[in-house]
Amino acid sequence: MKTAVTTNYSNLVFDLGAVLIDWNPRYLYNKIFATAAETDFFLTNICTSDWNEEQDAGRSLQDGTELLITQHPQYEAQIRAFYGRWKEMLGGPIEETVEILRDLKDSKQYKLYALTNWSNETFPLALLNYPFLQWFDGIVVSGREKIRKPDAAFYNLLLNRYELDAAATLFIDDNERNIRGAAACGIDGIHFQSAGQLRRELEEQAILPAVVHS
Missing domain, CATH: 3.40.50.1000 (HAD superfamily/HAD-like)
Known part of the structure; x- marks a missing residue:
């Protein structure tokens, strides 16, 4: 001892x-994408941690969302879900x-x-x-x-x-x-x-x- x-x-x-607080974007995106590989690709290359941290540092959710949609228009619906369905990323205390x-x-x-x-x-x-x-x-x-x-x-x-x-x-x-x-x-x-x-x-x-x- x-x-x-x-x-x-x-x-x-x-x-x-x-x-x-248990917060994880995968809780949401595992519902949106058919496979874990698609979720991993999206969170590694589209809605990345670095992008999210810019909102944590004060950039508005709208500005961050629109910027990303401009860069990746093919993922517009999935990008809008990040904050539109943000509560689904919360797993509880x-x-x-x-x-x-x-x-x-x-x-x-x-x-x-x-x-x-x-x-x-x-x-x-x-x-x-x-x-x-x-x-x-x-x-x-x-x-x-x-x-x-x-x-x-x-x-x-x-x-x-x-x-x-x-x-x-x-x-x-x-x-x-x-x-x-x-x-x-x-x-x-x-x-x-x-x-x-x-x-x-x-x-x-x-x-x-x-x-x-x-």
Whole structure:
């Protein structure tokens, strides 16, 4: 059994998508396309992650959609579905991670924040669908601020807005690129891979009480 390492964190910052909220465009496009190969081609070459992140950084959904249709007119219907049927990409809360968030909230030992790459136009739907978002002491949304992870300005905006000490802040994200961005701003991170792995790392750092895992 590992000995817990006591840390001095007072602020815990969570990414949302793929950490607390199950969001995946494949949930939608597996309905639209006949085969997984067609879905993979479309999401790799048409509605790409890079394209979506421009909307996360503040470009309007309409502008992003029309730009892509101009480039790929043969896929107009499928491109319009990306935001027209966006809710079908939501798989629900990741319950095991939400339970971790609840435990941290109940401990009353930490301030909890969310730092998310998310379009400001779709984020209100998340607020309606996921009551646990109200547990945070603050949420910073890239689409609202028009900057996104891993831009240093985005992390510093969080620190400055809520008067946080970077050295007392721990950031949790499923994208290692974003963990490196936080580290460049003096913020320690945990690369999220599963709720079980996250809980174990929080226990090892004495952020959560250790329990015996079978």
